[in-house]
Amino acid sequence: MNRKTLIALLIAAMAVVLFPLYESYQGSEALSEVGQYYADNGVEDTGAQNLVTSVVVTYRGLDTLGEVTILFLAASIISFFLSFSKEERIENRQVRSITEILTTSAQILVPMIYMFGVYIFVNGHLTPGGGFQGGAVIASGTLLMFLSNPNFKLNHKIIHFVESTSGLVFVLIGVVGAMMMDGGFLSNKIAGYGFGQVGSILSAGAIPVIYTFLGLKVGTELSNVLGIYVESQNEK
Amino acid sequence: MLTVLAAILGIASMVGAYFAVHSKKLTVAIIATGIVSMVASILFLLLAAPDVAMTEASIGSALTTAIFFFTLNKIRQTNE
Numbered sequence: 001m002n003r004k005t006l007i008a009l010l011i012a013a014m015a016v017v018l019f020p021l022y023e024s025y026q027g028s029e030a031l032s033e034v035g036q037y038y039a040d041n042g043v044e045d046t047g048a049q050n051l052v053t054s055v056v057v058t059y060r061g062l063d064t065l066g067e068v069t070i071l072f073l074a075a076s077i078i079s080f081f082l083s084f085s086k087e088e089r090i091e092n093r094q095v096r097s098i099t100e101i102l103t104t105s106a107q108i109l110v111p112m113i114y115m116f117g118v119y120i121f122v123n124g125h126l127t128p129g130g131g132f133q134g135g136a137v138i139a140s141g142t143l144l145m146f147l148s149n150p151n152f153k154l155n156h157k158i159i160h161f162v163e164s165t166s167g168l169v170f171v172l173i174g175v176v177g178a179m180m181m182d183g184g185f186l187s188n189k190i191a192g193y194g195f196g197q198v199g200s201i202l203s204a205g206a207i208p209v210i211y212t213f214l215g216l217k218v219g220t221e222l223s224n225v226l227g228i229y230v231e232s233q234n235e236k
Numbered sequence: 237m238l239t240v241l242a243a244i245l246g247i248a249s250m251v252g253a254y255f256a257v258h259s260k261k262l263t264v265a266i267i268a269t270g271i272v273s274m275v276a277s278i279l280f281l282l283l284a285a286p287d288v289a290m291t292e293a294s295i296g297s298a299l300t301t302a303i304f305f306f307t308l309n310k311i312r313q314t315n316e
Contacts, residue, residue: 052287120290128286128287128290129286129287129290130287132291133287133290133291133294136290136291136294136295136299137290137294139294139299140294140298140299143298143299143302147302222295222299225303226299226302226303229302229303229306229307230306232306232310233306233309233310233313
């Protein structure tokens, strides 16, 4: 029996094993108990119009902190393994010439992409998306900068400052919520203006504040990872 | 209508996945993985998950593809 028949048999066996799952699946008519609680009390508890945000930042805020930590660890490990000494650098690496179309469109598009990223995380409590999505959009704007200009370099001091400060502020908001207010770690009640009118930009307590710093952190972190990869191209 | 569109997108993602695995040229394979992510993000949008679609579009098809290309370029430099 050759290898290809073995693979085909394996796929067929998987199909046989997984088919009952598909057969017996039926969509649930009602929300689960937890989902029902979020749907009923989410707006009242957190003041956020976007229920996904209220779950991610408030009800499951500790998980989000864990995610941020994992992303930070991944970025640190990448910069640890791809760091290199200055002597081994190739100056003025030869790159393929960049077309007029790319440079011109990048000049127009990059500010718009950055603004869209900021829009996503500032409006995280009102519209779909939030800190992670906004940060990823900002990083794709940085990618366009790198592609359109081979000599573009990130200012690592500013990047590291923004990244570590926003991470620290995120944790501090959580600690202040736990110490001063009754809500516990990452409570939503510490922003001075309270919950506000549901649906307006200044509402939902601490969620917009946390998401703004989260967006800055994720955006600078992913941009920094891209910057490290681009710089590693100049290494001998 | 939604089912037809989802079926077309599913087939497109399967074609992309086939090229990603079986293509002889690595650049074609990398672009095919990007296409799989792009199609997946459209599917997420159809299934009413715009926030997941945003993450998939920007990380899956933009950043990951770029990082694969940077790595490929680096490997070629080292092999020369």
